[in-house]
Amino acid sequence: MDRIKLVLIGGAEDKTDRLEVLSKVAACANYKNIVLIPTASQYPQEAESHYRDAFRKLNVENFVCLDIRYEDECDKEEHLNAIHQANLVFFSGGDQVKLVNTLKNSQLYQLILKRYKDLNLTIAGTSAGAAAASENMLFDGDYQGFIKGRVHHMSGFGFIDNVVVDTHFLNRERIPRLMQMLALGLETKAIGLDEDTGIFIDIHNRFEVHGSGMVTLLNAEEMTYNDYHEINENQTINVNNIKIGFLSRGSKFDLNHWCVTTPQSSVLNHIYDPYVITPGAYI
Numbered sequence: 001m002d003r004i005k006l007v008l009i010g011g012a013e014d015k016t017d018r019l020e021v022l023s024k025v026a027a028c029a030n031y032k033n034i035v036l037i038p039t040a041s042q043y044p045q046e047a048e049s050h051y052r053d054a055f056r057k058l059n060v061e062n063f064v065c066l067d068i069r070y071e072d073e074c075d076k077e078e079h080l081n082a083i084h085q086a087n088l089v090f091f092s093g094g095d096q097v098k099l100v101n102t103l104k105n106s107q108l109y110q111l112i113l114k115r116y117k118d119l120n121l122t123i124a125g126t127s128a129g130a131a132a133a134s135e136n137m138l139f140d141g142d143y144q145g146f147i148k149g150r151v152h153h154m155s156g157f158g159f160i161d162n163v164v165v166d167t168h169f170l171n172r173e174r175i176p177r178l179m180q181m182l183a184l185g186l187e188t189k190a191i192g193l194d195e196d197t198g199i200f201i202d203i204h205n206r207f208e209v210h211g212s213g214m215v216t217l218l219n220a221e222e223m224t225y226n227d228y229h230e231i232n233e234n235q236t237i238n239v240n241n242i243k244i245g246f247l248s249r250g251s252k253f254d255l256n257h258w259c260v261t262t263p264q265s266s267v268l269n270h271i272y273d274p275y276v277i278t279p280g281a282y283i
Helices: 020-028 044-057 077-085 096-103 107-117 175-184 264-268
Strands: 004-009 034-037 063-065 088-091 122-126 136-139 152-155 164-166 189-193 197-202 206-211 215-219 243-247 252-254
Touching: 004 020, 004 189, 020 044, 020 088, 020 122, 020 197, 020 206, 034 044, 044 063, 077 107, 096 136, 096 152, 107 122, 136 164, 136 175, 164 175, 175 189, 175 215, 189 197
Parallel strands: 004 122, 034 063, 034 088, 088 122, 164 189
Antiparallel strands: 004 197, 136 152, 189 215, 197 206, 206 252, 215 243
């Protein structure tokens, strides 16, 4: 693949054993200058310790943690200097609302965004860090996604356009939660990421799946029925004809054309292995 610009991980990625997803993250940074921002976490020091140990195992040359907990801590000179020198910025999991509210109005965020748009900085996020990448970010509503008003949204970081991202996806039964975001009408496409699973998006908006779980794709462009805007709060939503697809390790996907790009022959000839799951296909 071409240069990776954005890595989105569904959370709970392996940090101690095979390190499959994080090893790919380290490679995206050329094994140096990774900056961790654990602002979303309630336990930022613990997050720093886990990632420092993992990236040390992967022989990353320089790992820096910006332990930013409040808005007025964002724009310290040492924080801005760290972003200037970074090859990759990694947003950890936790609370995506806290993460965005703390960073969104800062010079730090503007610097990250500029370097990202200039294609000289890779951004990675896991769990809340991945959800925050969406232009329209969702939160709340676990196990109540079919009930209008239980899923909330706000502006995210906008690292990826025209798609809503959710995490811990099949692990926490979040298809209804993402479906409600599509019924709301802010976006027509969505991606759900399982735990220990990431998509690595290149500069041409094509991605490859890595990790042990699945990536779920939802497309509401041809939705034929949706009563979200007619029903009252706390009523059950009715929708029809949202397309769904699933991808596993090794699958490749084009976000611009919303289609699988892995050749069919490679799928058919793939030999099953418990650690290498046969790639899925978009339905």
